[in-house]
Amino acid sequence: MKDLPPKEPAAPEGRRTTIVTLSRQIGVAPSTISRALKGDTRISAETRARIARLAQEWGYTPHASARTLSSGRSGLIGVVLGPPTNPFYTGLLHEAVRQAAARGMRLLVIHAGAGAIEDMTADALLQYQVDGCLITSVELPSHVGAVCAANGVPVVMVNRVARLNSSAVTCDNRFGSRQLAELLLGQGRRRFALVRTSTSSSTGQERDQGFCDALADMGVERPLRLDGRSSHQGGFAAGQQIAALPVGERPDAVFAVSDVMAMGVIDALRMAGLSAPRDMAVVGFDGLPEAAWPHYDLTTVEQPLPAMIGRALDLLQARMADRSLPDETVSLRGRLVVRGSSG
Amino acid sequence: MKDLPPKEPAAPEGRRTTIVTLSRQIGVAPSTISRALKGDTRISAETRARIARLAQEWGYTPHASARTLSSGRSGLIGVVLGPPTNPFYTGLLHEAVRQAAARGMRLLVIHAGAGAIEDMTADALLQYQVDGCLITSVELPSHVGAVCAANGVPVVMVNRVARLNSSAVTCDNRFGSRQLAELLLGQGRRRFALVRTSTSSSTGQERDQGFCDALADMGVERPLRLDGRSSHQGGFAAGQQIAALPVGERPDAVFAVSDVMAMGVIDALRMAGLSAPRDMAVVGFDGLPEAAWPHYDLTTVEQPLPAMIGRALDLLQARMADRSLPDETVSLRGRLVVRGSSG
DNA sequence: ATCGGATGCGCAAACGTTAGCGCATAGGCT
């Protein structure tokens, strides 16, 4: 009944159990151990089984650095994360951690937040030999892009349009915002306001265009445009402006290009004594968990985050295996989630 | 005017510039390069300067894996991150990334979220030879603890009490919630509700106790206790219960042990037609940026996050340098931030 | 009996850095 986990069962000198420890135990070459452990069929099935058992018994753990040094592959994905003011990035990180782990990869956080990325920081990509890079920041930091390109490190942007030397996976922003527009138009709304981000991200622009195109198709006049930071505060400020409009000029529907901003709008309206579905419809985009809070009850388009991360990792892994693959952009359709805020 | 950044200036064969590339260029031993680059004073100042210049010229980037393999130090900090439902962890991550980078270290995200951590995942700690571990999860995942302890990897818990084989840095929860209690008592509030987390984290318990002790000191009866998940939803549910109380039994102040929960409480009250400072005071704990939103305007105790992360990294680095250092717990005082929600 | 090809594994050279010794050279001291 030796049920103990393989806790240094026979590594007496406190030295790590390595591939040669095993090789000496069992009387085969280290290379055989290495191959057996990764399932190389050139090694007979029974030898592989014996080796697997031995490794288990001795609590063998591969040494990632040694593998990296020898093979050039680190199993690490460099991540540049967007600002904390948008919970979307938080969800994205969590999903990425989970899925990467399932594929045997880990996330190395290179940079997080809004600030510019320093060159020194970007060098970590090289130092740690990341196999690929996941970027969700507003813009592909130039130095990171250069470093990756110069070293053949594949880059995938998530929720951003592709730049030079990068693939990308996004939500179908145009289609999504068109759906929102059509929903509102179908309700008879005709006076629109559009709350956008001042830093014109590709995502924001696409949502803007998709929405406005749908309005144009119906011959509805262009919406009132308000710009602000992509955060609750940005939306809040826009909401205050909207609330301050003379009653006659008030829109009957407002589309904020991100859920956080929409939440800000709602809060601002409320503080001005206006209410989300009653005085005007408010819709957002992203599908944050927060948008479902009863207090917001926000109609939005939910980005298919798990699928997006999955595709992003697919793209990355494909390009790790074959560096010559051309850049690719995939866009996935989101799901319109109709809640109370749209009336 | 050769202003180009050191972009493979002379690495013709696409081979990485290594320490021996440099050593051959300049005619010294590789070991000398290594020592010079890390400022070893045994190398003359002028040689060091020459080498530094050469390295710059050739765009030399150290190979982290090689260093790790040889020296045993990876420059990596393993991170276990709490659930995405509490923005506190997001802020913590951002701060940690920034400060770690400033100290030349990177964050390897081992696990994120509420789910249990798998053994395989924990093994990444060993594989990548992390120098230390930062844990903010609710409880120290047992396997992670075991792995770290067995391999002498220092562990620091943040916002959690220390477990066996770990140091910790927390906010002074008792003092903070006492301050909140005294603030409310000073206003004449006497009927209290306490919204707690059902999973009894050390943090939650301490805040509970600090608050109740202060009440007891004033001879005020024990508060009504409501338990829920540590999220907006948990707080929301508690808020609904409070709102549903007969008017005579309603508290005149509620303390939610975290800001997210307090936000949930406020939203629930509001949906029931009650309002935060008017019908009862609501206070939280953490000092989230979200708490400052005009819509919440939440009185809270702000955890000194930058200082906490700083101390956590201090503890970690000290224990990397000297593994024999005893575990240490430091608690830092937060700052009472009085806003509108407390009336 | 001989040959040809699988099948199964071993050899040894990388990968880039670090660190324990050890060996010169130079200068100051007696």
Next chain:
DNA sequence: AGCCTATGCGCTAACGTTTGCGCATCCGAT
């Protein structure tokens, strides 16, 4: 002039894995 201590580097052996070859052995086919 000889000895001693710095000062400044070089040698070399790790660190643990991977991988391109290459070499046996064994099987069946000729």
